Amino acid sequence: MCGIIGYCGHRPAVPLIIEGLKRLEYRGYDSAGVAFARKDGFEVIRSAGKLGNLEEKLGGLYVYEASAGVGHTRWATHGAPTEQNAHPHTDATGRLVIIHNGIIENYAELKAEMAAQGVTFRSETDTEVLVNLIAKGLDETKDMLQALSWALNRVEGAYAIALQNIDEPDAIYAARKSSPLVMGLGVGENFVASDIPAFLPYTRKVVFLEDGEMCKITASSWSVFQVRDITPVDKEVHTIDWDVQAAQKGGYKHFMLKEIFEQPKVIRDCLAGRLDLSASRVCLPEIENMEIPERLIIVACGTSYHAGLWGMYLLESWAKVPVSVEIASEFRYRDLILDEKDVVLAISQSGETADTLAGIRIAKERGAKIIGLCNVVGSSVARESDAVIYTQAGPEISVASTKAMCSQLTALLLLALYWGEKRGSLDSKLRDGAVRGLSELPGLLEAELPALRGKASQLARKYSEARSFLYLGRGLNYPLAMEGALKLKEISYIHAEGYAAGEMKHGPIALIDPNFPTFALAPVDDLYPKVKSNLEEVQARAGKIIALTGPEAELAVDDPWRVPTPQSPLCSFVFLPALQLFAYEMADYLGKDVDQPRNLAKSVTVE
Numbered sequence: 001m002c003g004i005i006g007y008c009g010h011r012p013a014v015p016l017i018i019e020g021l022k023r024l025e026y027r028g029y030d031s032a033g034v035a036f037a038r039k040d041g042f043e044v045i046r047s048a049g050k051l052g053n054l055e056e057k058l059g060g061l062y063v064y065e066a067s068a069g070v071g072h073t074r075w076a077t078h079g080a081p082t083e084q085n086a087h088p089h090t091d092a093t094g095r096l097v098i099i100h101n102g103i104i105e106n107y108a109e110l111k112a113e114m115a116a117q118g119v120t121f122r123s124e125t126d127t128e129v130l131v132n133l134i135a136k137g138l139d140e141t142k143d144m145l146q147a148l149s150w151a152l153n154r155v156e157g158a159y160a161i162a163l164q165n166i167d168e169p170d171a172i173y174a175a176r177k178s179s180p181l182v183m184g185l186g187v188g189e190n191f192v193a194s195d196i197p198a199f200l201p202y203t204r205k206v207v208f209l210e211d212g213e214m215c216k217i218t219a220s221s222w223s224v225f226q227v228r229d230i231t232p233v234d235k236e237v238h239t240i241d242w243d244v245q246a247a248q249k250g251g252y253k254h255f256m257l258k259e260i261f262e263q264p265k266v267i268r269d270c271l272a273g274r275l276d277l278s279a280s281r282v283c284l285p286e287i288e289n290m291e292i293p294e295r296l297i298i299v300a301c302g303t304s305y306h307a308g309l310w311g312m313y314l315l316e317s318w319a320k321v322p323v324s325v326e327i328a329s330e331f332r333y334r335d336l337i338l339d340e341k342d343v344v345l346a347i348s349q350s351g352e353t354a355d356t357l358a359g360i361r362i363a364k365e366r367g368a369k370i371i372g373l374c375n376v377v378g379s380s381v382a383r384e385s386d387a388v389i390y391t392q393a394g395p396e397i398s399v400a401s402t403k404a405m406c407s408q409l410t411a412l413l414l415l416a417l418y419w420g421e422k423r424g425s426l427d428s429k430l431r432d433g434a435v436r437g438l439s440e441l442p443g444l445l446e447a448e449l450p451a452l453r454g455k456a457s458q459l460a461r462k463y464s465e466a467r468s469f470l471y472l473g474r475g476l477n478y479p480l481a482m483e484g485a486l487k488l489k490e491i492s493y494i495h496a497e498g499y500a501a502g503e504m505k506h507g508p509i510a511l512i513d514p515n516f517p518t519f520a521l522a523p524v525d526d527l528y529p530k531v532k533s534n535l536e537e538v539q540a541r542a543g544k545i546i547a548l549t550g551p552e553a554e555l556a557v558d559d560p561w562r563v564p565t566p567q568s569p570l571c572s573f574v575f576l577p578a579l580q581l582f583a584y585e586m587a588d589y590l591g592k593d594v595d596q597p598r599n600l601a602k603s604v605t606v607e
């Protein structure tokens, strides 16, 4: 959701910024722009649509002289995704130029106040209001840090900003509150960006800015201050251990496909150091000092929420922990009954999702302990949690989350085993079977993925005219059904609903007809007879059925999709990529933008 990059160094800034913006494309955007200083003022070049449009405009200009500048991909919030609303924005006098990710909630009042003082605005954005407010601060204080502090103390909402002052063209100022911002420290060059891939080819040394902090970078210096009162802040420099390779397509047509095929590795990486095969034990040092919670509340959004629902079944069954799973945007506005005895498990791939973070903060205020289950090292969720279990999935670039969910399921399974063992509630045979099965899972999946893709592609072609799908599952397969439906709708734009199979007769069954196919998750397990009778209800209404099931199933449906089904819950790790690949093949066949679906952002840093 909006990508920011600022550069000060010894290289031509504009090509480097464009390249950085391309590596932030996964965040989702609908317009883009860059700015840099010339002798007579800022050059600001912007365009609606994809970065190619911006590059076309830049093609006709000589842009190689600037060695500092800022660039932005905008995901529209205030005002349509037009060139006029695209960032960067300058203040009315043209002294300052800004890029911004987030929402300034009190922008309307501030705009009215400044308009009354004679400031004219050229866009509909909250960002233009902010840059004018900072310019006003500069008039009053004559100092950039003071101006930033003065203005930012007056705004409400979320922001990550980077800005330049024409009087200091070799410096960039940046600040954050509730939107991600990270500094990259190179040799004779420094960066600020929304995410590390933006500058990863140049440096792995990073400093994570906290909420309420601002920084100044030049080619040879960097410093961090509190926004509140400009006191200097000592920051730790972290070294990132993944490389550019991990953030590239590696021969696959799309990042999504690459990430689906990475799942065997993701499972291996998530298990590494946590699964002691010889002793059939799980070690989770991250939470070894924590008691087993009396009650666990899982808070998350989207795919991470589905992973949480899946985890609930296991945590209740194996570890006997009462669990509720909450959509973060609902949780944050409820009259919550929470106290010190409660533990909140916040699940987030990016670790920057605004609603999940708000949930964490509210739960903390009520005294609950927070465990973060997240992928991005040093992210806000990681930093604000009392303990963090990293899912170790590596960078996920495609907007549609795939391998991250696989890693979340792996980590949740480990957690259920760990607490189940600690409480003594876990049957040892079951535990040994699960541990052995887990260790064999990556190999099994590696062997199976090509066949899954082949079948997914064949089914996608067969069903490509359907405008709606019903996904059905029971137990652990109910959250997977919801996830299958989410994947299909977000990348192929085909409407889909994920339902508990037993709930179908309470409403959705009315929709069934020959043009409304059902995608069933029907492993041969305890619930199989129940799912089978649900499918008969569909068939009685001439509904077509694809059913993911085990090799031994005798299911008389239109398209049985027989796959190896290791003992539950491990079967989910085969069903999940099958669902992902069906959505992928459908979207690709229909010619959709698989990695950057319309209207979606990778990391949803606003409400």
Ligand code: F6R
Binding pocket: 301, 302, 303, 304, 305, 347, 348, 349, 350, 351, 352, 353, 356, 399, 400, 401, 402, 486, 487, 490, 602, 603, 604
């Ligand atoms: C779906 C998807 C989203 C995210 C959701 C939460 O494919 O990617 O539904 O799962 O926005 O994001 P994180 O996990 O980063 O908090």
